[in-house]
Amino acid sequence: MRFQLTDEQQALRAAVRDVVGRFLSAGPSWLVAPRGGAAKGHSPAPPVDRGLWSALGELGVFSLRLPEAEGGAGLGLPEAVLVFEELGWALVPGPLVATHLAAGVVPGAATGEAVVAAADGSLVEWLDEADVVMPGAEGAVAMRSVDPLTPVHRVPAPARVEPVAVLLTAAEQLGTAGRVCGLAVQHARTREQFGQPIGAFQAVKHLCAQSLVRVEVARAAVYAAAVTGDAVDIAAARLLADEAAVRGARDCLQVHGGMGFTWESEVHLHLKRAWVRARRGGGGTESEELLAADLAGRAS
Incomplete structure (x- = not known):
């Protein structure tokens, strides 16, 4: 099986890297903020960068797989994988997967106006920062995360993972x-x-x-x-x-x-x-x- 990217897929990947790169060059909170707490032995996670979240929404990251009739790009999993590979490359924090999956279900998720959290197995990330929390995260208890950029809660009943x-x-x-x-x-x-x-x-x-x-x-x-x-x-x-x-x-x-x-x-x-x-x-x-x-x- 060959995976030669089309011109459109390459352009999509380049667009995501360009948007994220502009925030990185400006000194993003997700690489700078943790250093402030290092001397005290703790590094509380910075809040979700709402400016970047809106920019990702405008770019279509969250609405990527929605049909065009619903305001999406009408693309598929291969394009979504390329986009999320770039987000992982840049270490972008926030409930990216949960918000992407909520597009078309939660108002504002597709456009980046809403931050959505959801239980993923026994954990839910960014619970306190979310505008909308999907069912399954009830009774979640805060935990100290090994990653200073990703606050996590543990849920009592593991949720099904798509x-x-x-x-x-x-x-x-x-x-x-x-x-x-x-x-x-x-x-x-x-x-x-x-x-x-x-x-x-x-x-x-x-x-x-x-x-x-x-x-x-x-x-x-x-x-x-x-x-x-x-x-x-x-x-x-x-x-x-x-x-x-x-x-x-x-x-x-x-x-x-x-x-x-x-x-x-x-x-x-x-x-x-x-x-x-x-x-x-x-x-x-x-x-x-x-x-x-x-x-x-x-x-x-």
């Missing part, structure tokens, strides 16, 4: 995996020790090469799942994307050394976000069980 939500989370993980791979390679080229770039050392080369392999394997799986929409394909894509994001971010930290743990670096933020995303929908367990059941059925 395959589309799993796929879009996998796309975000793919974006993070690609970003940390690039950061590792860039640092390996410019950081010098013993009179040469650290990328000249075999151990560093292997970390970067293995990260790239995981990214490309995950990308093929995520893109394929977006085309087929099959639940088993989505489960496989989710597991590969989780691995690419988490292991890639850990290896990127290894390449950066102690510098990667500082607030001046975004590397540790990607790792923490990847950890939180990997817990959505009950973690990878449900995807593993779905794959196991499918394989067992084929064997029998």
